[in-house]
Amino acid sequence: MLKYTVSLAIVLAIIWLLFSGMWTHPIIVPLGAASVALTVWLATRMKIVDREGHPLHLIVPSLKYWPWLLLEIVKSNITVARHVLAGKGSINPRLSRVKASQKTELGRTIYANSITLTPGTVTVHVRDNEIWFYALSEAIEQGVLNGEMDRRATEFEGEK
Structure with missing residues (x-):
């Protein structure tokens, strides 16, 4: 479960960075990190972070x-x-x-x-x-x- 949660956070962060293009902005980057953290927290709370929901394999x-x-x-x-x-x-x-x-x-x-x-x-x-x-x-x-x-x-x- 932990490996899926960590990998989900990494994948979301990479996607956010690639799509936003904001790598150094002092306000936007922390907001992006907060949105990733909130999404991972919600996904974990909903119990959808598993092998099928995040198929790394x-x-x-x-x-x-x-x-x-x-x-x-x-x-x-x-x-x-x-x-x-x-x-x-x-x-x-x-x-x-x-x-x-x-x-x-x-x-x-x-x-x-x-x-x-x-x-x-x-x-x-x-x-x-x-x-x-x-x-x-x-x-x-x-x-x-x-x-x-x-x-x-x-x-x-x-x-x-």
């Missing part, structure tokens, strides 16, 4: 997951653009469901959001280990159902 795996997801987003953009250019006949919308193998709510959230971030698909419902999603066509639906994104999201989650 995902920093290293994100270096592998995010580039892969960005590539998938680009490929999906191209696929959706082809459907748009081909006209109405190439679009065959469908609602489908897929099992999520992630062990935590954070992992399932990452998976569901990854589906939504990929053009041509939208997550519409998440319950337990099942995700319902909309797909623009059968090919796009199969891209989710093939399990690659689920496997990578589970690997990214890092829970055994």
Whole structure:
């Protein structure tokens, strides 16, 4: 718990310093420090400073997951653009469901959001280990159902 509280304070302070640009102002810097301290105190009091609320363990795996997801987003953009250019006949919308193998709510959230971030698909419902999603066509639906994104999201989650 203490390591999450300290790391949250450090992250908030760095973000505040980068966004404010005020490094030496005699009034603004102490007010920034007070705002960071108040935010950390409130987060601790609300009991939201934990492994899921401040996922430090995902920093290293994100270096592998995010580039892969960005590539998938680009490929999906191209696929959706082809459907748009081909006209109405190439679009065959469908609602489908897929099992999520992630062990935590954070992992399932990452998976569901990854589906939504990929053009041509939208997550519409998440319950337990099942995700319902909309797909623009059968090919796009199969891209989710093939399990690659689920496997990578589970690997990214890092829970055994």
